[in-house]
Amino acid sequence: MTAQALIHFPKKARRGEVIEIRTMISHPMETGFRRTQQGEPIPRNIITAFACRYNDVEVFRADLFPAMTANPFLSFHTVAAESGTLTFTWTGDDGFRVEERAKIEVG
Amino acid sequence: MTAFLRGAFSRLRGKKRPALAAAATFLLALPAVAADIPLPDRRSGYEFMGPDTRAMQDDDTQNPATLAVLEGEALWARKAGAAGRACADCHGDARESMKGAAARYPRFDDAGAGPIDLEGRIMQCRARRQEAPPLARESRELLALSAFVARQSRGLPVADAVAADARLAPFLERGRALFRRRQGQIALSCAQCHDDNWGKSLAGNAIPQAHPTGYPLYRLEWQSVGSLQRRLRNCMIGMRAEPYAYGAPEYLDLALYLAWRARGMAMEAPAVRP
Numbered sequence A: 001m002t003a004q005a006l007i008h009f010p011k012k013a014r015r016g017e018v019i020e021i022r023t024m025i026s027h028p029m030e031t032g033f034r035r036t037q038q039g040e041p042i043p044r045n046i047i048t049a050f051a052c053r054y055n056d057v058e059v060f061r062a063d064l065f066p067a068m069t070a071n072p073f074l075s076f077h078t079v080a081a082e083s084g085t086l087t088f089t090w091t092g093d094d095g096f097r098v099e100e101r102a103k104i105e106v107g
Numbered sequence B: 001m002t003a004f005l006r007g008a009f010s011r012l013r014g015k016k017r018p019a020l021a022a023a024a025t026f027l028l029a030l031p032a033v034a035a036d037i038p039l040p041d042r043r044s045g046y047e048f049m050g051p052d053t054r055a056m057q058d059d060d061t062q063n064p065a066t067l068a069v070l071e072g073e074a075l076w077a078r079k080a081g082a083a084g085r086a087c088a089d090c091h092g093d094a095r096e097s098m099k100g101a102a103a104r105y106p107r108f109d110d111a112g113a114g115p116i117d118l119e120g121r122i123m124q125c126r127a128r129r130q131e132a133p134p135l136a137r138e139s140r141e142l143l144a145l146s147a148f149v150a151r152q153s154r155g156l157p158v159a160d161a162v163a164a165d166a167r168l169a170p171f172l173e174r175g176r177a178l179f180r181r182r183q184g185q186i187a188l189s190c191a192q193c194h195d196d197n198w199g200k201s202l203a204g205n206a207i208p209q210a211h212p213t214g215y216p217l218y219r220l221e222w223q224s225v226g227s228l229q230r231r232l233r234n235c236m237i238g239m240r241a242e243p244y245a246y247g248a249p250e251y252l253d254l255a256l257y258l259a260w261r262a263r264g265m266a267m268e269a270p271a272v273r274p
Helices: B003-014 B017-029 B051-058 B065-076 B087-091 B118-128 B140-151 B166-180 B190-194 B228-238 B249-261
Strands: A005-008 A018-025 A047-054 A057-063 A073-079 A084-092 A096-106 B107-109 B114-116 B217-219 B224-226
Touching: A005 A084, A005 A096, A005 B065, A018 A047, A018 A084, A018 B065, A047 A073, A057 A073, B065 B087, B065 B140, B065 B217, B107 B118, B107 B166, B114 B118, B114 B166, B114 B249, B118 B140, B140 B224, B166 B190, B166 B249, B228 B249
Parallel strands: none
Antiparallel strands: A005 A018, A018 A073, A047 A057, A047 A084, A084 A096, B107 B114, B217 B224
């Protein structure tokens, strides 16, 4: 099953308005510090980076680390400059890569 | 007995005795017969949580269980099994057909001649109608489907399944007996915490009343969604009792008793708990 991503922001905004963007993605964020009951180390499997591009301009970026929760939730703000597309990218261990796009209408 | 256990007991006999005696005194001080919580005094576990965790549950964009609900919605529409049928092919739009369904579980199952929970019904439907390979309890798919179905009952009152079907009455009594039975190495019963000492704290955590109104739910400690049976298993391990296997009739009897105990309370699935 592919990862589920949940993105929330106002679909319509006034030009110059500061909007809040909330993102959450399903991911176990396995730290790499745990072991199975048989003592075998469980390999690290985390999301290492998140980025949000607004019409190809990067407006937010975050590096993620093993201490972060499963299903990481990130909320940040940007200025609604123009209508267009927001692109969200999560990348991580084992070739994990999820890209989601969403339209925003600025009037 | 293993050397490890012998060692543990000798340590208990040696150094730890005062603590053990204190614990025993504490347990003896608890009332021997648990009384039901009066209906107006019942509180959802939600009310014992901090504002941050409440906010997380209240806002679907922050509630991590929403991810499971979305996955469940996708599974609902996906064809599976030899019959090539999706849940939606028979049940249609879950927002209509599943409204209030989760609030009526556990209910009586003719085939099993006993109570069946929502997860059990989904597994049964999958085997009989979809002819699909079974989903394990606590598997991601089963939790996603049950979270999606349970979400359709949010805000609705938990039904009194026993009043609706008298065949459940003996199972309710069994569940009640299990809830009140002292068990495990520290000889504690569910009722001693959840009927007699709710609202007090246990190792820094508030003791809730154990109402199963939010399952399946996202537990921060688990970092994932889990079922009521997983929660019951956790409690039994905490009581140092041997947990039952998933799907055991004892869990179903307990789930039935807990649902009856919470009758009329609002469903809040999928909830968030610390």
